Amino acid sequence: MDDIVLIRKCLAGEREAFEPLVARYKNLVYGIALSILHNKDEAADVTQEVFLKVWANLGRYNPEYSFKTWVARITVNHSINVNQKHMRSAPVAWDEEAVQRIPTGSGLPEEEILMKEEQDRVRSAVESLPEMYRLVVTLFHQQSLSYDEICQITGYPLSIVKNRLYRARKMLCEKLRAYYGNGVGEEEASWAVKKHGS
Numbered sequence: 404m405d406d407i408v409l410i411r412k413c414l415a416g417e418r419e420a421f422e423p424l425v426a427r428y429k430n431l432v433y434g435i436a437l438s439i440l441h442n443k444d445e446a447a448d449v450t451q452e453v454f455l456k457v458w459a460n461l462g463r464y465n466p467e468y469s470f471k472t473w474v475a476r477i478t479v480n481h482s483i484n485v486n487q488k489h490m491r492s493a494p495v496a497w498d499e500e501a502v503q504r505i506p507t508g509s510g511l512p513e514e515e516i517l518m519k520e521e522q523d524r525v526r527s528a529v530e531s532l533p534e535m536y537r538l539v540v541t542l543f544h545q546q547s548l549s550y551d552e553i554c555q556i557t558g559y560p561l562s563i564v565k566n567r568l569y570r571a572r573k574m575l576c577e578k579l580r581a582y583y584g585n586g587v588g589e590e591e592a593s594w595a596v597k598k599h600g601s
Contacts (some may be wrong), residue, residue, distance in 0.1 A: 404423065406424065406470040406471075409421070409423055409424050410464060410466070421454075424457075425454050428474050429454075431471070431475060431546055432449075432450045434545055435538075436482045438529070438530075438541035438545070439479070439483060439534065439537075445485065449485055452481060453477055457474055457477060460477075469552065469555070471548075471552070472552045472555040475548070475552070476557075479556055479557065524579065529541070532574055532575070536567055536570060536574065538557065540568065540575070550564055
């Protein structure tokens with residue numbers, strides 16, 4: 404069922420019509436919140452808070468625009484507000500010694516350990532980006548949103564979104580070069596981020 408049909412039902416008092424909307428967008432909301440807050444419990448709390456806000460403000464939604472981008476924009480704004488309230492410190496850098504402490508008899512196949520190590524490195528690289536770059540990487544590579552959708556969510560013009568995405572990829576190339584080798588380029592960095600998204 405289309406978003407707009409479900410929204411009209413909600414506005415007509417059918418509360419159960421909101422559940423499919425939550426199911427449809429909860430991963431998007433959680434993914435954005437996690438990329439900003441770096442804490443799974445807080446991201447889960449923010450996800451619930453965002454849907455409460457969406458429900459409370461459903462009458463203000465303009466159907467000329469995508470509901471998905473409207474929800475994502477609420478998520479970005481709310482997550483940034485929560486983050487600023489907590490005055491978060493910078494994320495913890497990759498701990499090289501942690502990998503050395505993985506016991507060889509851990510029961511995990513070697514490939515699985517390497518996959519986990521790669522995933523942790525990519526996530527660490529993304530998390531270490533300044534927020535304005537991390538946000539566009541998350542929206543574009545991990546949430547598969549278009550440039551136009553990102554412009555609507557962030558309020559930035561297309562030139563700024565493209566520029567920040569370009570700079571973010573360059574930073575990720577530098578951060579991942581030690582792991583993937585000197586041959587890593589923007590395409591490889593982008594693929595790694597998408598593959599190991601939060």
